[in-house]
Amino acid sequence: MRRMKRQDIEPFFATLQAANPHPVTELEYTSVFELLTAVLLSAQATDVGVNKATRQLFPVANTPQALLDLGLERLEEYIKTIGLYRTKARNLLQTCRILVEQHGGQVPRTREALEALPGVGRKTANVVLNVAFGQPTMAVDTHIFRVGNRTGLAPGKTPLEVEKKLLQRVPEAYRVDAHHWLILLGRYVCQARKPRCWECNVVTYCKYTPKTPAP
Template sequence: MNKEKRLEILTRLRDNNPHPTTELNFASPFELLAAVLLSAQATDVSVNKATDKLFPVANTPEAIYALGVEKLKDYIKTIGLFNSKAENLIKTCKILIEQHGGQVPENREALEALPGVGRKTANVVLNTAFGWPTIAVDTHIFRVSNRTKFAMGKNVDLVEQKLLKVVPKEFKVDVHHWLILHGRYTCVARKPRCGSCIIEDLCEFNEKTSD
């Protein structure tokens, strides 16, 4: 895909949604970190249902650590992999308390050192909580980038590298959210809804649908 097409795609996505953000409910960097940690292999809807009950009771590292693993599990048991996620979140809270004064560090290396936090989660936190121009490539972004031929790569790391290279600076902070939302609601996995897509004429997918 050429530079002109990419620019037009990004412009249309921006015009359609000038101020995109995550669909996870959060009111602080720690709430975002906790929600993203819980969202692995789970829907944002299911995570929000759990955190809407958890956060009014405990929404700081100190408060969640005080709950303990078993009580935390009661709040998040409707989420997939809740046992390991509870263990990781408690361990993360302990590290935040002991090493970072109870604050979420604005530092990639420190974030990736937290249990259950990988590069993708760190990218989401740095982008959404702190405004960094990072791009967290999940299954939606990986699919949209390859299917449209916007930024092709054989794995998520290669797609991230390509996106960072081809997306102009003015779009970098928001492109993560635009592509996720596009993949979640329009360029869906089984049968993309090409007929209702605002970038259909620019997309280089060869098997477009009429939906």
Template sequence: MNKTNREEFFRRLRELDPHPTTELEYETPFELLVAVILSAQATDVGVNKATRRLFPVANTPQKILELGEDGLKDYIKTIGLFNSKAKNIIKTCRDLVDKHDGVVPDDRAELEALAGVGRKTANVVLNTAFGQPTMAVDTHIFRVANRTGLAPGKTPLAVEKALLKRVPEAYLKDAHHWLILHGRYTCKARKPLCGQCPVYDLCRWRQKGRYFEETQPVGS
């Protein structure tokens, strides 16, 4: 996808959704960090159901430490991999209290040093909580970037680096959310809604035509 089309791609997504954000429910950087750790291999809907119970009781590192690992599990046991996630969250809370005065750092290296926090999680927190122009490449963004020709790459890191170079600067801070939402609701993995896609004509995917007619809105 050339520079002109990339600019138009994001212009249209911004026009449809001027202020995109995560679908995880949170009020503080710490709540977001916990929610993102819980969201690995889980849906945002499932995470939100758990955190709606957890956060009114414990929404700071110290309060979660007071719950303890077993107490935390009672709130997150509906989420996949909850045992390992509980262990990581407790370790993260201990590090936050001991090394950061209970405050979530806005530095990549310090975030990635926390238990259960990899590059993708750090990017989400840096972007969503602190407004930094990072790109957290999940399965949705990886698919959209490769399918559309926006920023092809064989690995999430390669796609991340390509997007940071190719997304126009004016759209970079919010691009992460636009791409996730586009992949989640329009450019789906199994049956993309090409007939309803706002950037269909800009997309470079060779197979898009086969999905166009069958996914057009009724009456179009």
């Protein structure tokens, strides 16, 4: 796979920014804790599916203590439509206990503290650091991994490798919003089975060949 030319990276992101100046996550939340909960639940699940469950859960319990008071069985009932819900419910309650006992019920603002929470890996921590606290992190999910490799923007064999290359190659002015643009590009245009090259507004800069023709 050829790497995207360095001189193409700035117009690549400028084009994405012009099309979507203020990108946001598609997960629904109204607090940092709700965001953490939603991201924890979203592993191997769709944002649509998570939102459907949290619309029922959050009006009932949307703080660490409220979820602890809810208990495991009732929490499982609310999220049972989400894949791996039993494991996620246990991790979420353990996370709530740590937040209450060690962080005064607040979501910590450091990667180390976030990754110490059950069920919170590097990707989840990066989402919280970026979306909630405005840090220029790259949460590399399957979409970003695919886009980074397919376009030649940040080719790598592992999510961590792609993440590090993105942090090196994405211009600073675009870094805070970059992961949103790349996720949306991968989710709706640069799809896994058949990239919709004919709909892509950054196709000029992409190194993927051959480009997929319109059906």
